[in-house]
Amino acid sequence: MDGKKTPLYEEHNLLKGKIVNYAGWLLPVQYEGLVPEHNAVRNAAGIFDVSHMGSIFISGKDSKNFLDHLMTNDISKLNQNQIVYTFMCYPDGGVVDDLLVYKYEDERYFLVVNAANLDKDFQWLLDNKGDYEVEFDNISQDTCILALQGPLAEKILQMITDIDLSLLKFFHFNEKVKVDGIEAMISRTGYTGEDGFEIFVKNDDVVRIWKKLLEVGSEFGLKPTGLGCRDTLRFEAALPLYGNELSKEINPLEAGFKFFVKLKKESDFIGRESLVKQWENGLERKLVGFEMIDRGIPREGYEIYKGDTKIGHVTTGYMSPTLNKNIGNGLILIEESELDSEIEILIRNRKAKAKVINKNFLKDR
Amino acid sequence: MNVLKNLYYTEDHEWLKVNGNEAYVGITDFAQEQLGDIVYVELPEVDDELDKDDVFSAIESVKAASDIYMPVDGKILEVNEELLDAPELINTDAYENWIVKIELTDEAQLEELLTSEEYEEFIAEEE
Numbered sequence: 001m002d003g004k005k006t007p008l009y010e011e012h013n014l015l016k017g018k019i020v021n022y023a024g025w026l027l028p029v030q031y032e033g034l035v036p037e038h039n040a041v042r043n044a045a046g047i048f049d050v051s052h053m054g055s056i057f058i059s060g061k062d063s064k065n066f067l068d069h070l071m072t073n074d075i076s077k078l079n080q081n082q083i084v085y086t087f088m089c090y091p092d093g094g095v096v097d098d099l100l101v102y103k104y105e106d107e108r109y110f111l112v113v114n115a116a117n118l119d120k121d122f123q124w125l126l127d128n129k130g131d132y133e134v135e136f137d138n139i140s141q142d143t144c145i146l147a148l149q150g151p152l153a154e155k156i157l158q159m160i161t162d163i164d165l166s167l168l169k170f171f172h173f174n175e176k177v178k179v180d181g182i183e184a185m186i187s188r189t190g191y192t193g194e195d196g197f198e199i200f201v202k203n204d205d206v207v208r209i210w211k212k213l214l215e216v217g218s219e220f221g222l223k224p225t226g227l228g229c230r231d232t233l234r235f236e237a238a239l240p241l242y243g244n245e246l247s248k249e250i251n252p253l254e255a256g257f258k259f260f261v262k263l264k265k266e267s268d269f270i271g272r273e274s275l276v277k278q279w280e281n282g283l284e285r286k287l288v289g290f291e292m293i294d295r296g297i298p299r300e301g302y303e304i305y306k307g308d309t310k311i312g313h314v315t316t317g318y319m320s321p322t323l324n325k326n327i328g329n330g331l332i333l334i335e336e337s338e339l340d341s342e343i344e345i346l347i348r349n350r351k352a353k354a355k356v357i358n359k360n361f362l363k364d365r
Numbered sequence: 366m367n368v369l370k371n372l373y374y375t376e377d378h379e380w381l382k383v384n385g386n387e388a389y390v391g392i393t394d395f396a397q398e399q400l401g402d403i404v405y406v407e408l409p410e411v412d413d414e415l416d417k418d419d420v421f422s423a424i425e426s427v428k429a430a431s432d433i434y435m436p437v438d439g440k441i442l443e444v445n446e447e448l449l450d451a452p453e454l455i456n457t458d459a460y461e462n463w464i465v466k467i468e469l470t471d472e473a474q475l476e477e478l479l480t481s482e483e484y485e486e487f488i489a490e491e492e
Binding site (some may be wrong): 029030033034037038228232295296297299318319321326347348 | 401402404405420423425426427428429430432449465
């Protein structure tokens, strides 16, 4: 199989990971199985190799203004060592990417972007640089990222970390940490709906930390976890995936993420005019959650109907391992999006009934 | 990987257990292992008449749906309804838990299928 390898590739093979090509990278979709790995993250902890993610430093005296010009969230309100989730949009409001922005200081920020979008994002930064005094440093090739996720993540990581992790708040980071004696940056972030950390280290150090975490974590039920459960976990937690819930054609308001689009922030940003207009005129489509009433599992791309009228499509769907129900997200016409309204999913030429529910599937767990 | 003798096999990883002009059809142990935890099995209607290569069932793991194709022409005589509520039975024993029982339209088509030895060779190359 062709593709780029992270420095952990051999470790994945040793652990019998089933390797797939994801966004050009050879990564494990699962080790022992999607469901046990999913449950490990919900109940104990899992460790993911997410070194394929892109990492870019932004520095220079206009860094803050530049980012506020590109990002939908309010970068000017960020404190040092704080992180925000945000979108970069096209002028029509469609999404270039969804990403995290880490503030080191007023003149230095760090972006973590989707692997599949890295080249496009970097070009987008260059294309919009204009007269801003900023520099970009794409360190993706030299940086590895481990995501340690689950209710026991803190307990496990604390055993080999020199700072008090209980003081590291959600969506904050510390860039001067020693993990097993090795310099690392740690953020309290993740993509699973559970507590957890993302650990940024140099390529040469990652194998040692990966092994050490698995060693000290095994007594707590820590498992190596693959991309398969990463998707079911993020989906259950209503976290969007670029290409499914967000895209060039699906804007963040339609996807229900207005909280991360500060239409009234001080600085103008790319896409604002169009998004304001759409918001004021009323959206045409909305991303909803739904639960199957009839038998069948909804899958990405399946068409959604109300009677004979096609009203949208499934963006993600699964048999949810946590809830043991067949659930999905669908982008549908807003007039059909009310809670409890009945819709139909076209599954292999058969229409199966479903009901619109809150897309925060874990809310009543 | 478990491959039973005296069954017919296909390159789509189905098995047929033939008795006269009737056959039970299921998926192989190799297929269930590749699919992972099976969470849903869709079944055809009894009396459906299908051609070779028609989709007659779908088997879904958490991750994905896979279509299952008719290995030969035939009419559906019985469907294994136990799989509707317990699809994981296929993971437990892929050969015990058949999906459909069919009536063969043309027994001569069996000659185009793989023997257990041929199937073993085939999956050895797939791995």
